[in-house]
Amino acid sequence: MNSPNVLIVGATGGVGGSLLRQLLALPRPPSIRVSTRNLAKAEFPSSVQAVQGDLEDASSYPMLFRGIDRVFMYAKPEVSFPQLLSAARDCGVTYMVLLSSMTVEFDPESIVGRLHREVEHAIKASGLQYTFLRPRNFSSNSRQFWVPQMEKTGKLWMAYPNAQTAPVSEDDMAGVALVSLTTDKLLNQAVGLSGPVSISQREQVNAINRLRVSEGKKPVELIILSPEEWKARQAGHMSAEFQDQLLTWWELTDGKPEMIQSSERITGKPSQSYDDWLLLNKAGFLKF
Template sequence: MTILVTGATGIIGRQVVRHLLDRGQKVRALTRDPGRAVLPDGAEVAACDLTDAAGLEEAFDGVAAAHLINFGGDHQPLASGRDIVEAAERAGVGKVTVLAGWREGTLEPAVRASGLEWTFLEPVQFMANFLTDWGQALRSTGRVREPYGDRKSPPIDEYDIGAVAATVLTQDGHHGRSYHLTGPEVLTARGMVAIIGQVTRRDLRFEELTPDQVRREWSVPGGMPSLSLFRAFSQAAGVGDADLVEILLQMYGTPNEYGTALTDQVEQVIGRPPRTFAQWAAEHADHFRPAAAA
């Protein structure tokens, strides 16, 4: 059967494609710009913009299952959720996974109300985010300068999210489930910098900023560091840097039970424990070293 993967060139979509191909599945990988897509051999790369209903019929033609994302190119929740679900149902798609957990848009309720066999995947924090969040700073200065160094999270390797999606799409027994996906351990930001230091054999430090230092340094033009997707979300929503700083301070400084809770749902689905942050960091060690040392 052909399995459709939306957002195929993204952090998670790329891993879903990889795992499905490893399982011998036929994969149609959707991207807005196939000419720039770098995907594993064997994937059928197709052009489609999920925000444009016109191309959905062709995208879903001959597809038996699909991995869906709930946001478009601007990282805003999709307004075309009903169109996507209707196109999938007309094509005879039986099963879908939905990468959810950011902000609910029109896709999630349309999926729940449909006749599709659905499963929601809700990872809390991708380990891959630290490539953009900390990579440049650690390469150039050996320091991460942020507030609340003891804030906690159970980050998950994007490889494991892809494995969960591929398993759900190719096995039965997951309909109607929402999987809260985490790594195997709760770590602090300070502790993760220390782990990166160990695997790169560098003296890396977490330098804690006070909230007032953050307001002074990050609110000026060019002062805001690249922090995963929050800037993209905020720009699309028209939120300025000063307001974004307050949002981030509140998020970092307020313990969140859901965001720090460990689950065993990765192991329940794929039959092995999730990979550790140390394993992920060792795999990406060169990204955190200066170019001459990589």
């Protein structure tokens, strides 16, 4: 195939940023446009075209999509995706790579599942070609959801410490997006993604503590609570509906290994385990 003109929506994010780096590392990078809601706060290489755009702002769609063949994007609840996709198609876009979610398969009526299912359906209905990337648990969720609690208290509360996932890294998700944007190998496919090893939440905390102790830091104390006690701890931090969904997912995976769907089967490169990811991102776990 000829080298496409590529747009990365959310190029300052974990997956989008990794995708940009991987595209630029190719022997012959495609033409790349990146978008951000605030150009003044973002820095990009001079070899890419940076534009200010917001998926919620339909007036920015022509600037985002005109002259673009393939788009990497994510789902956002505030966006009218039928309108966005119509504008993209009118501007010449032919292919959408969506960072979706495995909840489309295992819990389609959840908040997360409904959002991604609706966006996937909109893309199919638009007539655009597509690849849907369906990760389950991001490795970075432990940084996003656990570190604030650890940093504030030195403790971490859990209701299902033996619930298992195979955390997948931003780099591995981006690696599969790279294949989608630069080849037709994943044309009109939904791709499940996991890391290479299924581990429990307790084992993730143990890995964090091994890292902290090796760097002269105190280990984090893991405290096991009942589901009701855990919910009380989360009041004000997340909606009650999302709390219930997390507890349901953890109960379903309590002591049950996740099916492995690693990126290596697509990229041919070894996938990052949680320990691998942790070493690459250790600063966030050592700042307290």
